[in-house]
Amino acid sequence: MNDAASLPLAGRHVAIVHPAWHSCGTYRVVLGQVAAYRALGARVAPVAICDMPGFTPERAWRWRAFVEATPELSKGERWFGGAPFHAFAAPRFLRDVLWPYLHGDQAVIRAGVAERAELALGLMDRRFDLVHCNHFFLMSAARRLARGAPVLLDSHDLQARQFALMNEHMPWLPPRVTYEQMLARELELMRGADLLLHLNAQEYDDFRALLPEKQHALLYPSAPEAPLGPGGEDILLVASNNSANVDSVCWFLREVLGDTKIPHLRIVGNVDAGVKARDPALFAAHRASFVGRIDDPGAAYATARLVLLPTISGHGLSIKTVEALASGLPLLSTSHAFRGMHVDLARFPDVTIADSAEDFARALKAAVADVRVPSEAQRAASEMRRFYDAHFSLDAYRANLAALAPTLIGARHT
Numbered sequence: 255m256n257d258a259a260s261l262p263l264a265g266r267h268v269a270i271v272h273p274a275w276h277s278c279g280t281y282r283v284v285l286g287q288v289a290a291y292r293a294l295g296a297r298v299a300p301v302a303i304c305d306m307p308g309f310t311p312e313r314a315w316r317w318r319a320f321v322e323a324t325p326e327l328s329k330g331e332r333w334f335g336g337a338p339f340h341a342f343a344a345p346r347f348l349r350d351v352l353w354p355y356l357h358g359d360q361a362v363i364r365a366g367v368a369e370r371a372e373l374a375l376g377l378m379d380r381r382f383d384l385v386h387c388n389h390f391f392l393m394s395a396a397r398r399l400a401r402g403a404p405v406l407l408d409s410h411d412l413q414a415r416q417f418a419l420m421n422e423h424m425p426w427l428p429p430r431v432t433y434e435q436m437l438a439r440e441l442e443l444m445r446g447a448d449l450l451l452h453l454n455a456q457e458y459d460d461f462r463a464l465l466p467e468k469q470h471a472l473l474y475p476s477a478p479e480a481p482l483g484p485g486g487e488d489i490l491l492v493a494s495n496n497s498a499n500v501d502s503v504c505w506f507l508r509e510v511l512g513d514t515k516i517p518h519l520r521i522v523g524n525v526d527a528g529v530k531a532r533d534p535a536l537f538a539a540h541r542a543s544f545v546g547r548i549d550d551p552g553a554a555y556a557t558a559r560l561v562l563l564p565t566i567s568g569h570g571l572s573i574k575t576v577e578a579l580a581s582g583l584p585l586l587s588t589s590h591a592f593r594g595m596h597v598d599l600a601r602f603p604d605v606t607i608a609d610s611a612e613d614f615a616r617a618l619k620a621a622v623a624d625v626r627v628p629s630e631a632q633r634a635a636s637e638m639r640r641f642y643d644a645h646f647s648l649d650a651y652r653a654n655l656a657a658l659a660p661t662l663i664g665a666r667h668t
Contacts, residue, residue: 261295262660266383271396273389274302274309274334276323277524277547278494279573280388280410283453285326286476287386287408290652292330294659296384301333301377303395305367309336311374325549333377335395337370358426360417361436364391365443371395383663389413393443404662407447408473411457411570411594414440419567420497423532441465449662454571454594471658476651477573478552480581482639483630486557487518489622491564492577493525498568500528506564507540508533509611516622519543522554555581559627563587564614570594580642582633586617602637 268291272284284300291298302320309316311334321328341347351366368391377399386406387396390413396405414437421430441464444450450465451473452458458472491506493499503525526544530537537544548554555561561578563585571594578585584604592599599607606621608614633639644650 262656264295266296267380268296269299269301269382269385269399271301271303271385271387271392274304274320282477282573283475284388286648286651289648290476290655293652294656299331299333300327301335303368303371303392304336305364307337307342308339310338310372311335333374335371335373337367338372341370356427357429357431358421358424359431359436360420361439368392369394384659390440390443393446397446404448406449406451407444408451409457409461410453412460415569423497455596456594457570473654474645476648477576477580477646480552480577481556482582482633483556485559485627488558489516489519489560489562490554490558491521491562492551492554492574493523495524495528499525500532501567502565503529504533504536505566507536510564510614520545522548522551558583560621561585563591565591576646579638582636582639586621604636604638
């Protein structure tokens with residue numbers, strides 16, 4: 255066992271600033287960050303910033319549902335921040351934040367709310383050696399906590415692309431904000447970080463071209479291990495409620511399945527709410543397959559024999575793809591599900607790629623007919639699990655982070 259003094263971040267204080275989100279890929283990434291920094295010896299302070307009015311730190315009752323949905327973060331200290339109600343009624347907020355948002359400016363509303371977030375006095379009294387910020391729009395909170403300490407910014411992906419995708423289904427006032435306007439605000443805030451981390455290869459290349467003056471690193475995230483057994487009859491599709499996932503699940507239900515009923519199909523995650531809102535009739539036709547949100551989405555892999563990744567939309571790395579790889583289960587997937595990874599899909603004998611609805615339906619029919627359930631030993635020895643262990647496990651993330659964070663702290667303190 256490592257002696258505490260031998261750990262590269264022993265005695266260091268690290269704040270991890272993150273959106274107050276759960277049941278999504280960002281939350282799984284944050285859990286990996288917390289675990290890695292603690293394993294490196296740091297004292298870690300996760301700081302959740304809410305984008306809804308009235309979630310100030312002292313209003314504990316308002317945070318109750320979020321705390322109950324994120325029990326993993328309650329295993330150590332945790333902190334909260336949010337803007338008071340009166341901040342949303344201020345003339346400057348109405349003019350500079352709300353009005354652009356009514357025209358679709360997803361960047362300005364997120365950054366504007368975070369800028370007005372109140373942080374607990376006990377947190378502001380702390381001196382941090384490093385602040386790890388998740389998403390550009392929380393940079394104002396991160397810099398307030400840093401007070402001269404280095405700031406790492408995890409971009410997660412190029413957010414302006416995600417915002418443009420979200421806006422396709424929104425009735426914004428004309429003239430609509432452009433992708434270029436949202437990107438400019440994103441880049442402006444990113445320039446305040448000392449090191450930009452990118453969790454997928456595509457955004458690493460894109461941001462190096464957009465911000466050549468900044469220091470960049472490709473750092474694949476740590477995704478939780480998925481159970482390797484005992485296995486069962488389930489055919490699993492895991493998705494959270496975001497626009498890209500709703501697009502993909504609707505495509506799967508409408509174009510791939512149609513009127514076909516697949517025994518033991520389980521659609522796990524709060525994507526059910528998004529599909530119901532987008533297409534109530536489609537949701538009703540497949541209601542029996544929707545499980546909804548569960549406390550531990552990883553547990554769903556324990557009783558499955560096949561994982562479906564019918565991904566047709568979205569940008570950045572797909573955490574649910576990483577979790578599926580960790581399960582060692584056979585995968586039926588579109589190639590888009592593997593975006594952002596430097597990997598030759600031919601190396602995975604148990605991954606079937608089907609990009610058209612017809613090909614996906616044909617492959618699904620064959621996979622359903624194959625009732626074999628891989629054993630725990632087979633899943634553990636699979637090429638998919640080996641790829642996960644090498645690139646996305648906690649050990650891999652901790653080793654890569656250990657090569658970056660201490661150097662950055664040392665450079666700032668010299």
